[in-house]
Amino acid sequence: MVSNQTIIASENAQAQSDEPYRFVADCHGNLVYLSDNIKSALNISDGGSDRGYNVQNLIRFHDPDLALRDAPSFGGQDRTYTECIQEGAHALTLHIGNNEIETSFHFDRVQSQNGREYLVASQILQDGDHNEELTQSLMQLIPQEQANFNDLVSFEEDALSHFLALSNDIMVVANLDGRILRVNSHFLNNLGYDNDHLKNLGFLDLVHPDDRALVRTSLQSLIHHEDRSTDPAIDFEARVLGSDGNEKWVEWRQCRAEDRIYCVGRDITAIKDHERELHKRQRMLREAQSIGHMGHWHWVVGNERIEWSDEIYRIFGVSEDDFVPTVESINSKLHKRDVGRLLQAFQRAIIEKNNYDMEFRIRLDDGSTRYVRCDGKCELDDDGDVIALFGIMHDITETTLHELELREAKESAERAYAAKSQFLANMSHELRTPLNAIIGFSEMMQRQLLGPIGTEKYLDYITGIRESGEHLLDLISDILDMSKIEAGKYELDLEELNLGKVMRLAVHMVEGRAEDAKISLSMAIPNENLHIIADRRALMQILLNILSNAVKFTEPGGSVKLESVERENYISIKVHDTGIGIPATKLQCVTNPFEQAASHYTREHEGTGLGLAITKDLIELHGGTLHISSTVGIGTTVIVRMPYNAYEEQQKRGKR
Numbered sequence: 001m002v003s004n005q006t007i008i009a010s011e012n013a014q015a016q017s018d019e020p021y022r023f024v025a026d027c028h029g030n031l032v033y034l035s036d037n038i039k040s041a042l043n044i045s046d047g048g049s050d051r052g053y054n055v056q057n058l059i060r061f062h063d064p065d066l067a068l069r070d071a072p073s074f075g076g077q078d079r080t081y082t083e084c085i086q087e088g089a090h091a092l093t094l095h096i097g098n099n100e101i102e103t104s105f106h107f108d109r110v111q112s113q114n115g116r117e118y119l120v121a122s123q124i125l126q127d128g129d130h131n132e133e134l135t136q137s138l139m140q141l142i143p144q145e146q147a148n149f150n151d152l153v154s155f156e157e158d159a160l161s162h163f164l165a166l167s168n169d170i171m172v173v174a175n176l177d178g179r180i181l182r183v184n185s186h187f188l189n190n191l192g193y194d195n196d197h198l199k200n201l202g203f204l205d206l207v208h209p210d211d212r213a214l215v216r217t218s219l220q221s222l223i224h225h226e227d228r229s230t231d232p233a234i235d236f237e238a239r240v241l242g243s244d245g246n247e248k249w250v251e252w253r254q255c256r257a258e259d260r261i262y263c264v265g266r267d268i269t270a271i272k273d274h275e276r277e278l279h280k281r282q283r284m285l286r287e288a289q290s291i292g293h294m295g296h297w298h299w300v301v302g303n304e305r306i307e308w309s310d311e312i313y314r315i316f317g318v319s320e321d322d323f324v325p326t327v328e329s330i331n332s333k334l335h336k337r338d339v340g341r342l343l344q345a346f347q348r349a350i351i352e353k354n355n356y357d358m359e360f361r362i363r364l365d366d367g368s369t370r371y372v373r374c375d376g377k378c379e380l381d382d383d384g385d386v387i388a389l390f391g392i393m394h395d396i397t398e399t400t401l402h403e404l405e406l407r408e409a410k411e412s413a414e415r416a417y418a419a420k421s422q423f424l425a426n427m428s429h430e431l432r433t434p435l436n437a438i439i440g441f442s443e444m445m446q447r448q449l450l451g452p453i454g455t456e457k458y459l460d461y462i463t464g465i466r467e468s469g470e471h472l473l474d475l476i477s478d479i480l481d482m483s484k485i486e487a488g489k490y491e492l493d494l495e496e497l498n499l500g501k502v503m504r505l506a507v508h509m510v511e512g513r514a515e516d517a518k519i520s521l522s523m524a525i526p527n528e529n530l531h532i533i534a535d536r537r538a539l540m541q542i543l544l545n546i547l548s549n550a551v552k553f554t555e556p557g558g559s560v561k562l563e564s565v566e567r568e569n570y571i572s573i574k575v576h577d578t579g580i581g582i583p584a585t586k587l588q589c590v591t592n593p594f595e596q597a598a599s600h601y602t603r604e605h606e607g608t609g610l611g612l613a614i615t616k617d618l619i620e621l622h623g624g625t626l627h628i629s630s631t632v633g634i635g636t637t638v639i640v641r642m643p644y645n646a647y648e649e650q651q652k653r654g655k656r
Contacts, residue, residue: 020123021094021103027117028179029055029082029259041096054259055082055119056176059105062091080177082119089124170250170265176223178202181260190267192243203263208239208247222256237268286310293395297325300388301350306330315372315395317364335361335369342374350386353378359396371400438465481541481614492535492621494647499564499571500528502536506543507562510551518556524563532571533645538618545611546575546638553636554579570624573640581632591616591626623649 024033031053034044042053061067067090068081087107094101104124111117170191171184180198188194191206207215218234233255239247249272250265286309289295295311306325313320316333323329327346331339338360349356355377362370376391442465445453453462481490507523514521543562550560558578565572582590591612616626623643630636643649 020125021096021101021105022120022122023055023058025055025082025119025121027082027119028080028175028177030175031055031058032118038096041099043097054176055085057259058095059121060093060095062093066090067092080179085119094123168267170263170267172203172263172265174203174261174263176256176259176261178204178219178261190242191240191248194243197243203261206240208241211238214238219254219261222254222261240265290314293398294392296390296392298388298390299346301386312393315370315393316362317366317370333362335363337361345374345376346389349376349378349389353380353384353386370395370397372396481610490617490621492538492646492650494533494535496531496533497536497539498528499530499532499539500525502539503543503562503564503573506540506547509544510547513548514551514560517551517554519551519554520559521551522559522561524561526564527566530564530566530571532642533647534622534642535618535646538621539642542615542618542640543573545615546640549611550575550577550579550636550638553577558635567641570641570643573642575638576635577637578635581634581636582628582630583632584630587628587630590628622646623653 022035379388
């Protein structure tokens with residue numbers, strides 16, 4: 001369709017109508033011959049070159065669908081515009097100078113002597129008449145040799161080429177069909193192509209396949225821009241393929257001048273790689289902050305706004321679109337008792353130029369509370385003045401609530417434990433008083449101190465009453481000792497004592513029980529004069545508890561042995577027995593209060609299960625350790641390692 005601004009041929013053009021307009025174009029659309037009337041209209045002198053003009057600048061078909069077959073698109077290896085023009089007569093608009101002439105041309109394809117194909121076009125002056133002889137005469141005007149592709153090598157060696165050689169930009173000149181006409185040396189060096197490669201490539205062949213659609217659209221808009229007086233420049237980024245197949249990111253700027261597309265590109269591959277690495281690190285930082293419930297912030301002193309990372313918006317339960325972080329808006333989110341503390345912390349940091357930290361609570365819209373820890377640092381200028389504050393905010397809600405629960409549970413357990421200890425102490429004292437009376441009176445009756453008892457059977461009953469009372473008293477004493485130790489109220493009465501004598505006395509005290517159980521009891525004391533500093537009563541209780549257990553859990557015919565071995569830093573007291581042993585699964589817990597090795601022990605052997613627990617605590621009060629090794633069915637070995645001087649050990653641990 002003809003534009004409204006179409007200018008019909010002037011009278012002068014009409015006067016010259018007896019001479020048809022003619023031109024010859026090569027397969028790429030370059031005009032290799034123009035008739036004189038066209039040259040005149042284009043202000044081309046007789047000696048001037050036709051080079052630089054293209055068919056697409058000269059004509060516009062009224063019916064492109066009829067005149068063109070397989071219309072080309074910019075770049076790639078599609079058919080060129082000239083190759084798509086159908087032979088025969090076609091109505092068109094001829095653009096010459098400032099004139100647009102509505103006319104018809106006849107198109108013929110001919111071959112020159114060197115085998116090149118050319119398009120010969122001649123204006124039809126009247127009634128569709130076409131002069132075949134005119135076409136043949138135009139054949140004589142076709143140059144026998146055209147400039148070859150060596151024009152691609154570089155720009156001419158003139159002053160301009162020297163300036164261009166100083167640039168690191170990639171420079172390309174292409175025609176409107178996308179065929180590359182010229183490149184600069186930096187193009188060849190940067191992308192690795194040579195002239196032979198470029199002969200068969202269009203501009204779009206250099207572009208990465210994923211970017212070609214975008215580039216083609218941009219270039220088409222440039223080519224078909226109607227206002228030739230204001231040819232725009234276009235900018236875009238696209239990946240370009242080097243001769244080795246590697247990708248390079250290039251920032252392109254292109255413009256059109258006549259029938260040429262001029263392209264200048266800057267290699268931004270390093271920038272893109274840096275951006276990609278930066279985006280990767282930013283993504284990793286965001287993910288790490290999300291996992292750790294932690295975000296970073298930055299505040300320039302004097303500014304209203306505080307810069308936040310994404311995670312802090314989540315911590316405050318707000319969105320970036322709806323909330324602007326300022327000191328005032330942040331205070332509005334704080335718990336009323338914490339309002340103002342943040343500002344005070346900022347002011348103190350600016351004045352003192354010190355790092356700081358604080359904790360505060362946030363009130364969320366749903367009424368819940370979040371606990372946040374803020375750690376900050378000062379950013380100083382060259383003069384040492386604070387110009388900004390920055391740091392992190394960490395959501396410690398989960399940790400804080402867990403600590404509160406633990407503290408509450410600990411306090412509750414301590415209250416329950418104190419109540420239990422108080423109960424045990426009260427009950428033990430309450431039970432001891434009548435037990436002492438029962439034991440005392442039964443012993444008097446057993447000895448018949450006030451006269452004989454009439455029936456001998458009563459003596460057996462009285463003996464049972466006394467023994468049961470003594471056993472119950474031992475249990476209560478264990479409970480009292482355990483309560484004192486756990487409450488930290490058990491005080492050692494340290495003195496220098498002969499270890500050998502204490503060991504012999506302990507063996508003597510369990511001899512009767514061992515004889516009744518038909519168990520062999522022995523001891524080995526290499527140094528009878530070895531003295532240590534310890535609590536005599538506690539040491540005796542330790543030895544009696546271990547020996548009693550060994551006798552209690554050894555079958556008749558077995559043996560129990562007590563020995564001592566001097567080491568450099570401690571004395572080792574060992575008790576070996578050939579008893580029933582302790583299962584491996586129970587070794588770790590037999591020293592816990594009220595713990596026994598197995599349920600059947602509880603049924604067959606009396607006791608509270610406090611003996612080893614008290615023994616372990618008494619040893620540790622001296623600064624020693626307890627070790628137990630055992631094999632079921634073979635026996636058990638209990639090793640007590642005691643320091644030579646318990647007083648010095650307590651001083652080391654700050655107990656004295």
